[in-house]
Amino acid sequence: QSVLTQPPSASGTPGQRVTISCSGSSSSIGSNTVNWYQHVPGTAPELLIYSDDQRPSGVPDRFSGSKSGTSASLAISELQSEDEADYYCAAWDDSLNGVLFGGGTRLTVL
C-alpha cells in the first residue's frame, strides 16, 4: 500500500526544536523528492520546503528539510507560537502515478 506516514501530533515550547517525520516507500520517497506544507485551518496551505531541503523565498531558515532513503524529516528550530499549524509531507509515487500526502501532523506550541 502506498502511503506516507506521519505522527498525528507533535508539541514543543517556545524556543525549542521539533522534528516531524514522514515515512514512505521505494516508489514514493525512495524515488522522488519530498515537499512540506504548513496549513493553518481556514487558510490556504503554504509551501515550506520543496525538493527535500529547499526553502522558498520568504520561509524563515528556522524551517529545514532532510531525506534519507525512504524517510524524510521537517525540523523547526526556535519554535514560535505562530508555528502552531498542521504540517503535511507530499511526494510523487511512481506506482500510483500520482501525488501522495502524509496524514498530517498537528503541531502544538505549549
Add this chain to the structure above:
Amino acid sequence: EVQLVESGGGLVQPGGSLRLSCAASGFIFSDYWMSWVRQAPGKGLEWVANIKQDGSHTYYVDSLKGRFTISRDNAKKSLYLQLNSLRAEDTAVYYCARFRGRGWFDPWGQGTLVTVSS
C-alpha cells in the same frame, strides 16, 4: 502577485453535479501544470487531479476516476473541476494549486467548500 481564486462550491444533493472554477492571475497560466487538492472535514489533504499546460494530459487519484474531470481554458486563465455523481464522502474544501512537479504545489488558493447532503 501570484493568485488563485476558487469559486463554485456549495450545497448539492447526493448524485448531483457541480463545476468548480479557479481564476489565476499574476503568472503565465499556460506555462504551468495545474492541480486540484481536497480536504474533507477533520481529514488530511488529498490530491485529486493534475492537468498539463495545454490540457492534453490529465491524471487523477484512482478512487475518483470517472466521476471527476479536470479541464482548463488558457485564454481565460481558468482551471475547472467537474464533479459528477457526488457522494457524501466528497464533502470537502477543494483547493486549486499550481503544480511544479513531484508533489510540489505553490501557490494554493483559499479553497471552495463543497457539501454533499440531502
